[in-house]
Amino acid sequence: MKAQRIYGTGDMRAEELPAQPVGENCVKIKILKTAVTHSDNLIYEGKRAVKFPLTLGRHCVGMVTEVGESVKNFSRGNKVAVSPIKACRKCSECAAGRFDSCLNKLEYGISEDGFFRDFAVVGAEDLYRLPERIEDSEAMFLEQIATAINIVGKLGLEKGEHIAIVGATVTGIILAQVAIYYQAVPILMDLRRDRLDVASNFGVYYTVDTTESDAYKKIFSLTGGRMAETCVYMAQGIMPLTRTFDFLSNRGRMAICTDGGKELSADLSAAVSKQLDIFGISGMGKNIPSAINMLANKSVKVAPLISKEVKLDEVPAALEEMSQHPDKYVKVIVNMNS
Ligand SMILES: [Zn+2]
Known part of the structure; x- marks a missing residue:
């Protein structure tokens, strides 16, 4: 598995990681697109404390390549977006369905390895099916x-x-x-x-x-x-x-x-x-399905917010450029297939 991992402020390295096993309630995805988000910039610049080393990247769209034995609602070839938050599904907030406010939440690219890598194994409950009419890059704004x-x-x-x-x-x-x-x-x-x-x-x-x-x-x-x-x-x-x-x-x-x-x-x-x-207000509430709906219906347009697209090995240079010129870019997309 190829990844870009951060080892300290401004110190990002390409790394080859062993493949992750696919747990019974998990799904393995091939990552198609991810994006540089504000939290990636903050961590790269040393303005947000995290435990190093860490794979950054808060959002992604992927193609399902393998499903755990208990997963019923996804199959190989499905295109999915991953919730940026991994909820515990046990605390009082989760019991009320407010997964983004989970008291024990892990956030991809902050407290859990994110998506600047070619494959990821994630819990099936954190996945959302994406209709074909939504472009991969558009889903970076969910x-x-x-x-x-x-x-x-x-x-x-x-x-x-x-x-x-x-x-x-x-x-x-x-x-x-x-x-x-x-x-x-x-x-x-x-x-x-x-x-x-x-x-x-x-x-x-x-x-x-x-x-x-x-x-x-x-x-x-x-x-x-x-x-x-x-x-x-x-x-x-x-x-x-x-x-x-x-x-x-x-x-x-x-x-x-x-x-x-x-x-x-x-x-x-x-x-x-x-x-x-x-x-x-600090979160999304239960609104990812509504957000997918608004994108699919073209009620919200996001394409002009994309400043440029880079490859995985260009991510460190992009982060450096964004830290030098914070207002130059709105959203930078990472295309894993290029
Ligand atoms: Zn919880």
């Missing part, structure tokens, strides 16, 4: 689409409501599309003009370049002075959290969905006086 669906659900976003999205991250751009699908009105803001242009091309018609315009004034004007019913705080670098409470109407709903990397603080006085509902 986690972000599922997270966006989770946010919309938690906020109870309704038709015609405004949703101010602070941060044109990949999830932020996808969330704007999901909001449009739900007939809500996204207002997407960022200081990266190129990211806003990508969103505009997806049909997100209200964007705010915060280096040029005042987001408060724009939302005031778009909502006739009523301000937004909902707001989602995705990225800390755009503006302080405290300022975003001004974007909301009284009894507005706010979701905070940053990756938890940096300390997050705010003056909550405006949140109290406006009687805001504030939700912390």
Whole structure:
């Protein structure tokens, strides 16, 4: 088995690993595509602590090549996506079906070997069948689409409501599309003009370049002075959290969905006086099947978010390039067949 493994900050090596045995409830897959994700960048740059050595790569699409003797619902040749989270299926969160919030969860590419390798053995319960009409590269966005669906659900976003999205991250751009699908009105803001242009091309018609315009004034004007019913705080670098409470109407709903990397603080006085509902959201909920559905129906478009495709042995160079130029690439796909 060929793999790219990380041994320390900036130290990634090609390695030949022994084949893994296929347990009775497991499936062996030949990995077709994987992607470089934010957590891979953080680990490579030494900004996220993990146990080395580790195979990075949080997402993958694969072809089933072997199934364990107790596996009934998959067979050789099935195309599948793997959940980025390996849940214990025993704790109270798992018992309630909230596998992404499992108290003992392992995450591929972070606390469990990920997918920068040619073959992987994974639990059958973590697999999702992919319809033919979804391209392998598109499936690299399932986690972000599922997270966006989770946010919309938690906020109870309704038709015609405004949703101010602070941060044109990949999830932020996808969330704007999901909001449009739900007939809500996204207002997407960022200081990266190129990211806003990508969103505009997806049909997100209200964007705010915060280096040029005042987001408060724009939302005031778009909502006739009523301000937004909902707001989602995705990225800390755009503006302080405290300022975003001004974007909301009284009894507005706010979701905070940053990756938890940096300390997050705010003056909550405006949140109290406006009687805001504030939700912390860090996962996908049970939304991977819905995300597959949205991709299959072309309700969400992701292809323009792909910056480039590399081979497995080019992954270390890609990670180095991304650490030197963090805003140059949106999503880098790894094609295992090239
Ligand atoms: Zn669990």
